[in-house]
Amino acid sequence: MTFKDLGLSPALVKAVEEKGYTKPSPIQEKAIPHILEGKDILASAQTGTGKTAGFTLPVLQHLAETKHPKYRPLRALVLTPTRELAAQVYDNVREYSKYVNIKSAVVFGGVNAKPQIATLRSGVDILVATPGRLLDLHSQKAVSFNRIDVLILDEADRMLDMGFARDLNKLISFMPAKRQNLMFSATFSADIKKLASGILNNPVSVEAEPQNSTAKKVTHKVYQVDKGKKTEFTIKLIKDGNWSQVLIFTRTKHGANKLTEKLIKAGISAAAIHGNKSQGARTKALRNFKENTIKALVATDIAARGLDIPLLPHVINFELPNVPEDYVHRIGRTGRAGAAGEAISLVCSEETEYQSEIEKLLKEKLNSTVVEGFEPTDTAAPKRAATQSKGSFGKKKRPTNGGASQGDRPKKKPHFKGNKPAGATSGRGRTGAPKKKRF
Known part of the structure; x- marks a missing residue:
């Protein structure tokens, strides 16, 4: 199996091969054909197995094939939990799109918003963003979601861990009901499945490795x-x-x-x-x-x-x-x-x-x-973090993440609301009542 066999255009295949990749990874082989067909995806794969290219390549192909000759509205949005991941995804988008006429950008907190606003107002086809900064930019009318064709949630479980549920609710409420939705994550908890049920429409589930597995080497x-x-x-x-x-x-x-x-x-x-x-x-x-x-x-x-x-x-x-x-x-x-x-x-x-x-x-x-000279002599009993309950394994509450900062994470982690909008559909070319509700 080659990237050409997956249905990717020569321009994208050329960009991929220049990065040294000739054979798609399992997650790419399973996900790319379904994404090219316009289907919603719920994908789980071990970290480091090429999830980013798995959604970037087919989305870039869709954007290139359906691009308006004059206008450049925002049509694809990638949401990530951290600034570092946003920057990395953006780098990949730029590398893979070097031979297609697609403009991309990245926005996240912790830096001056003015250059980001200027970039967005000049026209962007695909945007990579953290939820907090994106909401700020939307409130300043620097970005519109009215033409979104594809929404990608990357590391979705991490976004929930960091308390982004409310921000995701708000962002999705501004988007068209008719769109393609792709959810990628290393693991899928009960909360993630609940999130997926409120966003995805008849998704295809793909899994390259058993959940929570680690690299064999x-x-x-x-x-x-x-x-x-x-x-x-x-x-x-x-x-x-x-x-x-x-x-x-x-x-x-x-x-x-x-x-x-x-x-x-x-x-x-x-x-x-x-x-x-x-x-x-x-x-x-x-x-x-x-x-x-x-x-x-x-x-x-x-x-x-x-x-x-x-x-x-x-x-x-x-x-x-x-x-x-x-x-x-x-x-x-x-x-x-x-x-x-x-x-x-x-x-x-x-x-x-x-x-x-x-x-x-x-x-x-x-x-x-045990290494000689470093033998454990402390006798403190095992303890759980104060933020976790004493329930059985798998039911403990996750602690507040110590790594997220202002601009990356909201202060509270709210519960999910309701279900998918009645009549809402996803996938290009479909119709459905555009009534919006929060998931």
């Missing part, structure tokens, strides 16, 4: 480490292994800053990335990390999805996430596109319950090792 290692010795052990791992690139996850912004400072004092070049950092600082830190100017990037879960770091060899969970699904997304930064990777977790006594929940999710036992 990722090696899992767990070290039982005393809580007070985690920093020292992390420094030992990096120096003894002579690592040149490692992504380290902490649960809090303060913890990320503190660890970064100690790494630098130990002679390891490092930077932190989280929601309290300016967009300029976040962009610089990520660029330096990709270019190997710094060895360690310390991040909160804002970096757990969407960051495409080619051939990243090591990920360290300095602290285990208290939502087990986030473990999958964190370690998904390594072992991408078939490459090998190593996922290391440092577990103190307080986190043993988190480890058990992760193992239950993965259906895999993570063998633990």
